[in-house]
Amino acid sequence: MLEQRASSFTRRSIKNESKARGLRLAMSMLDLTTLEGKDSPEKIRALCRKAIHPTEVAIDPPVPSVAAVCVYPALVPLARETLAGSTVRVAAVATAFPSGQFPLDVRLDDVRRAIAAGAEEIDMVINRGAFLAGRREEVAEEIRLVRRLCMELGGVHLKIILETGELETYDHVRRASDLAIDAAAAAGPIGDGEVFIKTSTGKVSPAATLPTTLVMLEAIRDHHRRTGVRIGMKPAGGIRTAKLALHYLVMVKETLGDEWLTPSLFRFGASALANDLLRQIFKLAHGRYMAAHDFSEA
Secondary structure (H helix, E strand, C coil), rough: CCCHHHHHHHHHHCCCHHHHHHHHHHHEEEEECCCCCCCCHHHHHHHHHHHHHCCCCCCCCCCCCEEEEEEEHHHHHHHHHCCCCCCCEEEEECCCCCCCHHHHHHHHHHHHHHHCCCEEEEEECHHHHHCCCCCHHHHHHHHHHHHHHHHCCCCEEEECCHHHHHHHCHHHHHHHHHHHHHHHHHHHHCCCEEEEEECCCCCCCCCCCHHHHHHHHHHHHHHHHCCCCCCCEEEECCCCCHHHHHHHHHHHHHHCCCCCCCEEEEEEECCCCCHHHHHHHHHHHCCCCCCCCCCCCC
């Protein structure tokens, strides 16, 4: 039933005017990300320039900046410097990304260092081994500790990565979603969008899927109905086409409502998506496609 419901969102008819708005909205929700061992200062600067101005091609109305740039903690100062004066936020992965298997004190120090370097958002990974072994309270305590650090060190926003591709079942995804939300809430009051749950690191396959994201959206919906608090959502990994991004936006609208159709409550972790969004935006504006190589990769 879950997969059938998720599939239904791919069959909605969208008129061109709504499609044009949706494509720009999706661009504004992107977290442009580079998390590779070969990341260099030049690559980070190029990624940040693209985040501020996704294209130099003339398109009317102009294409918005993306929501954030996400990098390893060591590269946060450079990203912050390059993005200074823009609306683009600086995010950093932490807690021994992507495995989450380092000792807890090392993972917490990872968070402290990223925030001290200037990160405005932390993307943490949960310990999936502990979760699958039934040590749920251990996972909850890790989330509480990271959330408290984020609150104490400047009100930094937190995204909790479940790595759904390793959780094996939809039931586990739902339990992990509820656990993450409840643990973050137990650490202190949550303002709208101060906490996100996120599907994936992008390092494991499968990453984000429509059914998995729907499970997580329903956990967010149920928490909001109980508490009035709006938790954010970030599907990440494997979302490469504008068409698929629009399917996600339809699912968000029909599951959570228009309030979540904002970068403060919904993000895409999908750097490869940016150029396909640009091609589709250009097509609607000018009636023809540009080649993929007409847009920069970073």
